[in-house]
Amino acid sequence: MRVVNQSVPKVDSQALVAGKAVYTDDLAPADCLIVKVLRSPHAHALIQDINLTRALAVPGIECILTYEDCPDKRFTMAGQSYPEPSPYDRLILDQRVRYVGDAVAIVAGNSKEAVDKAMKLIKVKYEVLEPLLDFRRAKDNAILIHPEENWKSLCPVGADNKRNLCAHDEDASGDIEAVLASCEYVVDRTYHTKANQQAMMETFRTYTHLDTYGRLNIVSSTQVPFHVRRILANALDVPKSKIRVIKPRIGGGFGAKQTVVSEVYPALVTWKTGKPAKIIYTREESFIASSPRHEMEVHVRVGADKDGIIKGIDVYTLSNTGAFGEHGPTTVGLSGHKSIPLYGKVEAFRFIYDVVYTNVMSAGAYRGYGATQGIFAVESAVNELADQLGIDPVVLREINMVKEGQAMPAYYGETANSCALDRCLERAKKMIDWDNKYPFRDMGNGKVRSVGVAMAMQGSGISALDTAAVGIKINDDGFYSLMVGATDMGTGSDTILAQMAAECLDCEMEDIIVHGVDTDSSPYDCGSYASSTTYVTGTAVVKTCETLREKICAKGAVYLGCSPEDVEFDGERVLNLKTGESISRQEIGNRVMCNNEEALYASEAFTSPVSPPPFMVGMAEVEIDKETGQLELIDYAAVVDCGTVVNPNLARVQAEGGVAQGIGMALYEDVVYSEKGKNYSNSFMQYKIPSRLDVGEIRVEFESSYEPTGPFGAKSIGEIVINTPPPAIANAVQNATGVLIRELPVTAEKIYWGIQEKKQGL
Numbered sequence: 001m002r003v004v005n006q007s008v009p010k011v012d013s014q015a016l017v018a019g020k021a022v023y024t025d026d027l028a029p030a031d032c033l034i035v036k037v038l039r040s041p042h043a044h045a046l047i048q049d050i051n052l053t054r055a056l057a058v059p060g061i062e063c064i065l066t067y068e069d070c071p072d073k074r075f076t077m078a079g080q081s082y083p084e085p086s087p088y089d090r091l092i093l094d095q096r097v098r099y100v101g102d103a104v105a106i107v108a109g110n111s112k113e114a115v116d117k118a119m120k121l122i123k124v125k126y127e128v129l130e131p132l133l134d135f136r137r138a139k140d141n142a143i144l145i146h147p148e149e150n151w152k153s154l155c156p157v158g159a160d161n162k163r164n165l166c167a168h169d170e171d172a173s174g175d176i177e178a179v180l181a182s183c184e185y186v187v188d189r190t191y192h193t194k195a196n197q198q199a200m201m202e203t204f205r206t207y208t209h210l211d212t213y214g215r216l217n218i219v220s221s222t223q224v225p226f227h228v229r230r231i232l233a234n235a236l237d238v239p240k241s242k243i244r245v246i247k248p249r250i251g252g253g254f255g256a257k258q259t260v261v262s263e264v265y266p267a268l269v270t271w272k273t274g275k276p277a278k279i280i281y282t283r284e285e286s287f288i289a290s291s292p293r294h295e296m297e298v299h300v301r302v303g304a305d306k307d308g309i310i311k312g313i314d315v316y317t318l319s320n321t322g323a324f325g326e327h328g329p330t331t332v333g334l335s336g337h338k339s340i341p342l343y344g345k346v347e348a349f350r351f352i353y354d355v356v357y358t359n360v361m362s363a364g365a366y367r368g369y370g371a372t373q374g375i376f377a378v379e380s381a382v383n384e385l386a387d388q389l390g391i392d393p394v395v396l397r398e399i400n401m402v403k404e405g406q407a408m409p410a411y412y413g414e415t416a417n418s419c420a421l422d423r424c425l426e427r428a429k430k431m432i433d434w435d436n437k438y439p440f441r442d443m444g445n446g447k448v449r450s451v452g453v454a455m456a457m458q459g460s461g462i463s464a465l466d467t468a469a470v471g472i473k474i475n476d477d478g479f480y481s482l483m484v485g486a487t488d489m490g491t492g493s494d495t496i497l498a499q500m501a502a503e504c505l506d507c508e509m510e511d512i513i514v515h516g517v518d519t520d521s522s523p524y525d526c527g528s529y530a531s532s533t534t535y536v537t538g539t540a541v542v543k544t545c546e547t548l549r550e551k552i553c554a555k556g557a558v559y560l561g562c563s564p565e566d567v568e569f570d571g572e573r574v575l576n577l578k579t580g581e582s583i584s585r586q587e588i589g590n591r592v593m594c595n596n597e598e599a600l601y602a603s604e605a606f607t608s609p610v611s612p613p614p615f616m617v618g619m620a621e622v623e624i625d626k627e628t629g630q631l632e633l634i635d636y637a638a639v640v641d642c643g644t645v646v647n648p649n650l651a652r653v654q655a656e657g658g659v660a661q662g663i664g665m666a667l668y669e670d671v672v673y674s675e676k677g678k679n680y681s682n683s684f685m686q687y688k689i690p691s692r693l694d695v696g697e698i699r700v701e702f703e704s705s706y707e708p709t710g711p712f713g714a715k716s717i718g719e720i721v722i723n724t725p726p727p728a729i730a731n732a733v734q735n736a737t738g739v740l741i742r743e744l745p746v747t748a749e750k751i752y753w754g755i756q757e758k759k760q761g762l
Helices: 013-017 112-121 176-182 225-236 264-273 283-288 328-337 371-389 393-400 421-432 493-505 533-560 585-591 648-667 725-737 748-759
Strands: 033-039 045-051 061-065 103-109 123-128 165-173 185-193 205-210 216-220 243-246 277-280 295-304 310-322 348-357 440-442 447-457 468-474 480-484 512-515 567-569 573-576 582-584 601-606 615-625 631-641 697-702
Touching: 033 112, 033 264, 033 283, 045 103, 061 112, 061 264, 103 112, 103 264, 165 328, 176 295, 176 310, 176 348, 185 371, 205 264, 216 225, 216 264, 225 243, 225 264, 264 277, 295 328, 295 371, 310 328, 310 371, 328 348, 328 371, 371 393, 371 447, 371 725, 393 421, 393 447, 421 447, 421 615, 421 631, 421 697, 447 725, 468 533, 468 585, 480 493, 493 512, 493 533, 533 567, 533 573, 533 582, 533 585, 533 601, 573 585, 582 585, 615 725, 631 648, 631 725, 648 697, 648 725, 725 748
Parallel strands: 033 277, 216 243, 310 348, 480 512, 631 697
Antiparallel strands: 033 103, 045 123, 061 103, 165 348, 185 295, 205 216, 205 277, 295 310, 440 447, 447 615, 468 480, 468 601, 567 573, 573 582, 615 631
């Protein structure tokens, strides 16, 4: 291939390195209203009275809005295709507050100083209620998080607000109890993953204004512009036609901005006052009132025969959605459906889950989207099974892993049409020198080194649901405009889509201009989530280019005075195969500007009936001080099968970044609450993420497969890369010390006490 599978520089690389990229706050005028949110100090309370008299008297205050000023119409902030599986359980402002940090009032003024002063003068009288903080006690608890009658669930996801249930489901194949009973070896363990923050560089922020036609314009750092339009229409109770959403450059999202965290507040202010407004979340707000990863407790039973054949896997996941149900019913499914299918010889499986409401900050989407939690649990259980069997965990996987061509009953019955997992494992094994480093090496200085392994799979878009469309037009002088609705979060999706278009149209990258997202002019795209852009939007690009090529040939044939069947287009000119006469793309572009009845524009949409999974193997090498439990990550080797690699450089840096985030989840990141529900992890001083010095050496390679349903054989890469570090690092600790850590993060304290317990024979 000429352009695809090449390391083409990002189309916006020069602007980024020169500091010319334009973000949301850069676009807001200097005189727009400053919006801030007064937040609840209580985890669960009813607002009895809000006294605004002194606050409204502050010079420069434009308005202060409370629950009495908001539509009594519930909605969800989850950026998902309609009808959203997440329950409609929110109001913009509610009389009942459900976590420490929940919105109580919206304050808008001419300056930050005026708003800050007014917020201190608002007097709120609360009826403090008993909070429900332990998600293990939430189901069927007498304390109801959502007792309101206008709560509703649009989809049959097993939700019941009178039981604190956001979702429940069961899936099974075969008789799991009989199969496990027949197994010589069974691991029965429970694993716990805490909430994690996406910690993107740019916090949540939105700027809003009314245009000449009285339409509400939203400029926001979001992954889901089209979903934002629908969500705000629901929240404000206005027609969607009254709302326009523009996505400028965004400074990272990782799933956080798949939830409409900040948009409703300035939107309501602008809609009420007619004045432009903006909200810029502080880092503290982004930690205490955002959309972190769901905390999950996963109970796993894995059974194998004496030869190490894994015959049965049973998974029960309890997920904590927090105060609201954004992404609650959907993240949890991946914890089983993206972990169990890794093992291709399973005779029976069962997967049951409950998602419960509690009085903590509501969770949301984060890279990996539930698969991360489930893979930590299942892969850790398989590593414990290997220990019971006395088998090298790599060998156990070689015996049992899913292979290309196998059906995957636990993955919605799909077939692994492209799967290089076996080659990924073999290559990672060589990269880290597994055979010489397993099980461990005593370094002779009180320290021990070892290696650990994990496998992962993800998906490529949401099958039979999410849709992408693109538009491509030919302009005068023959250059192309590529209009996309997909959101480039910094991953380079604008670049890879342009690469695909250039490959299809036989032109240079410089001939294609990529147009950013504006819901008034961009073709519909579900947004940047679910690892969908390369696979789903990429296929829409291929389809659109094919249609445009046909139109170019037809128009060229008209100008050449021949039949379309007699011409071909080589990217530069349309050639009459019979006479050798030709017309250039540049001339066609110029001639269609006048005396023309057909626009050289094409737009196609794509929805896939399947979601082909990418696969990955990760191996970690760690060094542990046996006296203190201190762990140092020495090396991380990762091999990814994402089908055809569209842009190797961009794929590699995406993978390296995802691995680094997974290392943070494994070793450092922890959201901690007080006994009254206050979030202590409210800054980077308390919530630690790894620096470059903390992640050791990260090495990423690719084992290409060819996905027959994907554009140029490509699958996704965005999410899978975060999933292997937690179980691989926990396995390295297990192999080095015999200590089994089943709750993340893996800390020196947990390793130390585990070593002490082993010494005492506990």
